Amino acid sequence: MKKASGFEIVAARCWNLLNEGKPFTPIFTVGVYLLYHMNAWGDGSFWEQFGLGLLTALPLFALYFHFDFPLFLRNYLWFPVIGALVLWRDAYLDMGLYATAIGLFLFFTIYFWGTFYYHLRIGTSWWNFKRFWKLVLKNSDSTSGNAQEQLPKFLLLLFIMDTAGSYWADADGAGTQVDFTWSSYVLFLLGVGLYAWILHRNLFDWKPKEVEGYTVPVQAQTEEASSGKVFVLVIDGMRKDRFEEANAPFLKKWRAEGTEYTQMETLYPARTVVCFSSMFTGTYPREHGITSNMVWKLGIKVESIFDSLRKVGKKGRLLGIAHLIDSMGDDVESVTAVMHNDKADRNIMERAKLIMAEQNPDLLVVQFIATDQTGHSMGALYDEYRQKIEEADALIAEFVGWLTAQGHAKDATFIICADHGQADGIGGHGHLDEGERFVPFFMYGPHVRAGVKVEAKHSLVSVAPTLSYLLGAPLPSHSRGPVLSDAFESEKKKFNLL
Known part of the structure; x- marks a missing residue:
């Protein structure tokens, strides 16, 4: 299997500028404004107005x-739009803009992204737009495909750009009807800023609580507990309830014979x-x-489990798509994401077999x-x-x-x-909607307790310290998650805390 090429790595970063919602909003707004006024590009007064x-x-x-x-906070985005229309009600509305x-937004999301892009990259049908339009309109994640968030944002921004530009460029509005003064605009900005702050402070209350302090080290009971290899098999974007519905006999057998964490929580943003x-x-x-898939400054700022393993002469490898290189760098064995999804x-x-045969890492x-x-291109509920x-x-069993x-x-421990x-819509994930927050998580192996269900809430930040325990490596420098020791404790003998 091909590695991700240098071109694909750069292209993935460029795509994130359009895929992630935050950079998309200004890029799209400015782009639309310039395209709409393309015929005026040769006129110097247009560039003055635009600037x-x-x-x-x-x-x-x-x-x-x-x-x-x-x-649901996106529903409140329409109030600033209404407020601007009321405040500057005499403004000329260029409905064509x-x-x-x-x-263009619907074309970009439904056809270019949902059909053309996915057909070329992973082989979806040329008719995928017939389903994708529904997914875009109810999508809830933090990408550009979140129509209910992007529409009020770019419509308000276009209104401000068009109204303010016309006013300031025309001798302080001498030839315009709207009274777009600095005082009115500053008051509007302060109002929107206060409005957003109040909403996020009082209504945005579902972000997972962070673990306080750093990981308490746990000492293994025996040398054997850190003698075998560890394999972490991540089924990207797998909803917990959809896993329950799936016919997955191998993994469900392992879950029943190992230790399952029934309340394993992902991170925010997901x-x-x-x-x-x-x-x-x-x-x-x-x-x-790393705060989104759009990584502005490459590389994590802290130690990873791969750094910890190097300290004890062990090796770990992460086999994943090009996006992960942005954070984990040379510890990633990249795979191309440009192939038919089947x-x-x-x-x-x-490729995982090849890595084991050629490199034989202690952690894969x-x-x-x-x-x-599939969730992103066709929806997670289909x-x-x-x-x-x-x-x-079936592939993991093989x-x-x-x-x-x-x-x-x-x-080995698995x-x-x-x-x-993934949430409804285009496989949304980011804001912890239903279907995103809690993920399947279980361990299997000779040192893992059999038939155990841990009902207490845990977080994926516990993966790295648990790997440190299993592989006899020091904890990563900023590790905060507790070791998932419930999977290894026996009734007769508990672990000793250092």
């Missing part, structure tokens, strides 16, 4: 970049690069520095991507999504059989999980 309008709107751009308006913006960064550093986005997980499994993390990609979970189950035959599975779930 003044953009300069005026910059504080509002910054405010909307800072605040996400997650989930707003119709163009809405039309984006793939964020979640993987937290899983393998043991800490939160505010510390490791072949993706099998190709990843074959494998990201299976087909389930997530049969195609469940089928990808079932295919992953992979474990190969590991056993090659001797790699002796004394962790099966998802990095996040």
